[in-house]
Amino acid sequence: MAWYKKIEQRAAQLQPDLEILRMDLHRHPELGWEERRTCKKIAGLLSGWGYDVISGAAVSGHETGVIGILRCGAGPVTALRFDIDALPVSEVEKPGHLPFLNGFQSQNHGVMHACGHDGHTAIGLGCAQLLSEIRTQLHGTLKLIFQPAEEGARGAYPITQRGWLDDADYFLAGHIIGHELARGEDANVIPGVSSSLATTKADAVFHGVSAHAAHPELGCDVIPAISAAVCAMHAFKGPGFIHTGTIHAGSGRNIIADFGKLELETRAQTTQQNEHLETRMRSALQAAAEKYGVTCETDILGRAPSLVSTPQFSEFLQKLYSEELTLVKPASFSCTAFPASEDAAHMMNRVKSHGGQAAFLLFPARLASGLHNSDFDFPMELLSVGTAAFTSAVYAVMHP
Ligand SMILES: [Zn+2]
């Protein structure tokens, strides 16, 4: 099929532009729900390529988030999700780190694209351009979702709740990942995920009564309650685990602490196991608070179920890539477990719930270091690989 060759050639031609885009995004990382510059750039480019653009509250209930819609007559609705947020990580400044060496390290101190979402965004924009160029070949409606706040599993749920996936027949998203997931094969795409870690992100806020430390009988101290809760949660022996990321409590050495806060998360192999963990977490917090006569409120900030691709869709993509493309090199297996959490699972579950098909692509590559590390980096060639992989998949389902 000549069109797949054209898509691949065009993706390769776009490589220099995609690198410029990625470097610009990498220089200007923004935390979840703060991706204003990023969204402005995305919206401007999408408009220029002829997309109907929806931004902000209508997308996510927040200020950020962009959806580009390309209407190509009757046919299936295909949604692609690209995450756009960065992390509170300080980027290393050493010559061995390519973004530093090549002068495109973060200009936003303490914030870094350390999870490759700058790459995902550039790939999404590459797809947007290429798909607009071949729009006369497409039948149906294309939705490109640029999702804020993936970190902390916050952004996908409110987008899903606003109905943006309700009519999607096909859904695709993806993540750059270490080469070890390719199990020694020379592959740059694994077209499906069989599971990922389900997770819940929670804050626990404790309130007590302050008093002079010389008279503990006059106060209610949150610190022993917090200590007991943390020990109980960390003693839990799986499946899965509860992790305490931060503890803040008390205001001075000689004062009974009347306030404390924990930042917590759970991780488990299945959605069901994670629900069980969440119950265990809540009961450990409540039991500790009651024991020490203080109060504890739990606030859920984010949640992601386990990702599961539609097996036949992943198999279809694996066959497509191996038969039609050369730039995109699929693994010999169509699905694998993703050893992290991804809130695209909310979107995938919504699409699958009404009979649609969803796949989460992994792009294995030799990374400078692991995801979320301060010297994280990925090979630039993934930009055209990702663009070709998503665009050819869209062409396959929208050009029957
Ligand atoms: Zn991440």
Ligand SMILES: [Zn+2]
């Ligand atoms: Zn990520």
